[in-house]
Amino acid sequence: MMLFTKKILVLGLVFLMLGIVPQKLNAQQTLNDVKKERGLTDDDVLAATKTFMPRGGRDEYFGFVGTGNSGTMIVYGIPSMRIYKYVGVFSPEPWQGYGYDDESSLVLKKASLDDKIDSYGDMRFPALSETDGNYDGKHLFYSDGANSRIAMLDLEDFETKQVLSNPLFISTFPGVAVTQNTQWVIQTSQFPSTWNSRSVDLKTDYDSKLKSGITFWYFHSVEGTSKTGHAGRLLKEKSVTLELPPYTLGYFDAGKLLSDGYVVGLADKGDKHYAYIVDIKKVTGLKTIEENGFAVVPFASALENNVIAFVELPSKAFMLKVTPKGKYFITIDDETTVFDFGKIKNAFTNKTYTGEADGGIPVIDAKAVTHGTMDFGGDVIDVAFEYRPDIAYASIHDAKKIVRWNYETLKKEGEITLDFMPSYLMVPQGMSASPHSNYLTAVDKEVLYDNLTSVGPVRPSVQHLIDISGDKMANLYTMTLPQCNMYGSVAVLRTTIKPIIRYPTGTNSRTGETSPFKTVAGKEKIERQGNRVHVFGTLIRSHITPEIVEVNQGDIVTFHLTNLELAEDETHGFTIDTYGKHGSFEPGKTASLTFVADREGAFPYYCTEFCSALHLEMEGILMVKPKGYKETGGTGEIKLTEEQLAEYKKNYEDKLQVIAQTQDVINGVVKWLKDNNYQDHPYVKALVGDAVDQLNKATAAKENYEKYANEGKWKDAFLWAEQYFQYQVKAADVGLRAKTLLKEKLEEEK
Numbered sequence: 001m002m003l004f005t006k007k008i009l010v011l012g013l014v015f016l017m018l019g020i021v022p023q024k025l026n027a028q029q030t031l032n033d034v035k036k037e038r039g040l041t042d043d044d045v046l047a048a049t050k051t052f053m054p055r056g057g058r059d060e061y062f063g064f065v066g067t068g069n070s071g072t073m074i075v076y077g078i079p080s081m082r083i084y085k086y087v088g089v090f091s092p093e094p095w096q097g098y099g100y101d102d103e104s105s106l107v108l109k110k111a112s113l114d115d116k117i118d119s120y121g122d123m124r125f126p127a128l129s130e131t132d133g134n135y136d137g138k139h140l141f142y143s144d145g146a147n148s149r150i151a152m153l154d155l156e157d158f159e160t161k162q163v164l165s166n167p168l169f170i171s172t173f174p175g176v177a178v179t180q181n182t183q184w185v186i187q188t189s190q191f192p193s194t195w196n197s198r199s200v201d202l203k204t205d206y207d208s209k210l211k212s213g214i215t216f217w218y219f220h221s222v223e224g225t226s227k228t229g230h231a232g233r234l235l236k237e238k239s240v241t242l243e244l245p246p247y248t249l250g251y252f253d254a255g256k257l258l259s260d261g262y263v264v265g266l267a268d269k270g271d272k273h274y275a276y277i278v279d280i281k282k283v284t285g286l287k288t289i290e291e292n293g294f295a296v297v298p299f300a301s302a303l304e305n306n307v308i309a310f311v312e313l314p315s316k317a318f319m320l321k322v323t324p325k326g327k328y329f330i331t332i333d334d335e336t337t338v339f340d341f342g343k344i345k346n347a348f349t350n351k352t353y354t355g356e357a358d359g360g361i362p363v364i365d366a367k368a369v370t371h372g373t374m375d376f377g378g379d380v381i382d383v384a385f386e387y388r389p390d391i392a393y394a395s396i397h398d399a400k401k402i403v404r405w406n407y408e409t410l411k412k413e414g415e416i417t418l419d420f421m422p423s424y425l426m427v428p429q430g431m432s433a434s435p436h437s438n439y440l441t442a443v444d445k446e447v448l449y450d451n452l453t454s455v456g457p458v459r460p461s462v463q464h465l466i467d468i469s470g471d472k473m474a475n476l477y478t479m480t481l482p483q484c485n486m487y488g489s490v491a492v493l494r495t496t497i498k499p500i501i502r503y504p505t506g507t508n509s510r511t512g513e514t515s516p517f518k519t520v521a522g523k524e525k526i527e528r529q530g531n532r533v534h535v536f537g538t539l540i541r542s543h544i545t546p547e548i549v550e551v552n553q554g555d556i557v558t559f560h561l562t563n564l565e566l567a568e569d570e571t572h573g574f575t576i577d578t579y580g581k582h583g584s585f586e587p588g589k590t591a592s593l594t595f596v597a598d599r600e601g602a603f604p605y606y607c608t609e610f611c612s613a614l615h616l617e618m619e620g621i622l623m624v625k626p627k628g629y630k631e632t633g634g635t636g637e638i639k640l641t642e643e644q645l646a647e648y649k650k651n652y653e654d655k656l657q658v659i660a661q662t663q664d665v666i667n668g669v670v671k672w673l674k675d676n677n678y679q680d681h682p683y684v685k686a687l688v689g690d691a692v693d694q695l696n697k698a699t700a701a702k703e704n705y706e707k708y709a710n711e712g713k714w715k716d717a718f719l720w721a722e723q724y725f726q727y728q729v730k731a732a733d734v735g736l737r738a739k740t741l742l743k744e745k746l747e748e749e750k
Ligand SMILES: [Cu+2]
Pocket: 541, 571, 572, 573, 607, 608, 609, 610, 611, 612, 615, 618
C-alpha cells in the first residue's frame, strides 16, 4: 500500500515537472464536443456516419480478399469494413482445425506434390461463381501462384472444399476467372517452365522444351443447395489444358454475355507484348493427349484449329478486364486501350490476320479492333466497373488519383485526388454482368507512411473505401488487413449468400456427406484392433464423452468426435494437450484427429471454444500407459465401514433433495417456455432440443442410482446421483439460456 501511494506521488511530480496535466475525461459528450476535441470536419463525421454499423446492423456486401502468401482468405463487410472471418485455403488455419483434423488435412494433402502440407500460398485475384454472368453466391475460387494449386470454397459454410494441384504448371498466375455459368474455371501458367520436371539447357532448349498453358478446370455444378452444402466440385478428369509456347502469361478475364465462350489475357515474350483470345468451346472440344495424368490439347492442334490469336500491344500490359456486358475488354499498359470484343471475334473467326507471333500464333491488326484509347496522364494500375452504364474507374498510381470515365464515349467524367497512390480497384459485383454498388475500394500501401501508426518494418495491407454514389466522390474509410499482402478482391450483395447455421448431425463438412464416424448420444465407444484405437465420442454442453481414454504407448489413436448441438453458434473446439492436434466442431460436424500416442503420461483434453458458462467442464483425460505396463495393486475394491456407509447414505439422500429442487427449476423453465410457444422460434427450439438431449443422457445415471440404492450400495448410489445432478445442471443451464433468448425475441416483437 505504502509503495503504491509513493508511486502515485512520484508520477504526480514527474507530470508537474514536465508540465503535463493528465487528460481530463468528459463523462458526457455531445457530437459537437467530440468533433471539436478530435478536430473532425463535417466530412469526417459524414464519412463516419456512412460506414458506422449500429449493433444488429448488417453490411450491404460481403467482400473477399486473398491474403497473398498467408494462403488464407479474409471475409469482410462493406461499408463497415469489419473483418468477419479468416478462412484457411492453401495453408493450415488452426482456429477452424483446417489442416489439423484428418478431413481437412486430406483436402490439403491431395494437392501436394510430395504428400506434405504446403503452409503458404500466393493468392491474389479471386473469382466468384456465376449464373448467366451474375454472381450466384455459391462458390469462390482461388489460384495459388506459388505452389500451382487451385481451390474451391463453398459460401454456404465459408469452408474450403477442394484444393487441387495443377500437374502441368510449375509457375501459375495467382488469379482465376470463371465463364458466365461457371462451367469452366480458368487458370493459366505465369512463367514458362518444363512440364515434365526435367532440366534442360536454357540456351538451346528454351523454345522447344519450356511451355506455357491455359487450364480449363471443368466445374460440375449442382442445382440448388443440399442440406450439407453446395455439391459442386472441380472435376480433374473432365478438365483440359491448352499447351502454348513459352510466353509469360499475365492477368486474364473470361468473356461474358456478348463475348461468352472466350477468354482473353496478357502474353509477353522478349520485347513483344500481346493480348490473347482463346475460343473456349473449340479448345475444350479438341482431341487431347495425356501428360502427367492431365488432358492436354497440343499446341500444333490448337494452331491448326484456330483456337488462339493475338492482338499486339504497344508495351507491357499489367491489367486486362472485360466490361460487364462483354462488349469490350480494356488493357492497361503505357496507355489504356478499349478493344472491341465483337470486332476481335469477327477477325478471329474469319482469320483476318496480319502477321504471326513467335511460335506461329496468328496476330489480329490492333488498329482494326480498337474502340479507342485513353491517356490519363500517369501510370494506370487497374480499372473497375460500376452500375451506371459504360462507367469505369481508373487508378492513376503516381498522380494519386482515381478517375471516373466512360469507356463508350472515352471521356473523363470526374476524379478524386487522394493522399496515397492507389493500385487495385474493386466495385462490388464489378466483375459480374451486374455491377451493383455505390462503393469503390482502392488498395494502397503508401497511405501508411504518413497516416497510420508504424508497427515495425513490415506493415499491413491497406484498402480504402470511397463513396462513388454522387457526382463528387468522397473518401470514407481506411481498412487495415493484417497477415495479408493484398492485391485483388471481389464483393457480392450480402443477401445473395445464404449461410447455414448448422450441419445435419454427423456431417463431414469437407465432403458434405454423412461421416462414417458419426456418433450419436449414448453410442460413444472405444474400439481397439491391435495397436489401432478408434474413439467414437460426442461433444455437447458441457460434456465430452468419453471422459477417460486409456491407450498404450505407441498406439495409433483417432478421436472421431461429433458435435451434437443444434443451437446457433454452439461450436466446440477440441485439443489434447501437447499432442499438436486441434479441431473445430461446429453444430452437427463430425471430424477426426489421428496421432501416435508416443509419449506416456496423462494428457488432459478439453473444449477450446467458449461454448457456455460451463465450457471448461468439457474436459477429459487421455492416459498413455508406458510400454510393458502391468496393472498393480489390489482388486480395487475397498471395504466400507458401517459409519462410512451411513455417511454415503446421508449424502445420497441429501443429493436427492437437491435433485428434486433442481427439477422444480427445470419444470418452471419448461412451463414458461411452453406457455410462450417456444417452438415458434427456431433458435430457441434448437436450444430446448439440446437441453432435452442432456436430460435424456441422464436417464441411465438415474437408473443406476436407483438400482444401487435398492441394493444398499450407498457409495455407488451417491456417485451416480451426483452424475445425474451434473447432467441436470447442464440441462438447466441450456434451458435458462433458451428462456433468456425467447424473452429477447418476445421483447423484439413488441
Ligand atoms: Cu465446448
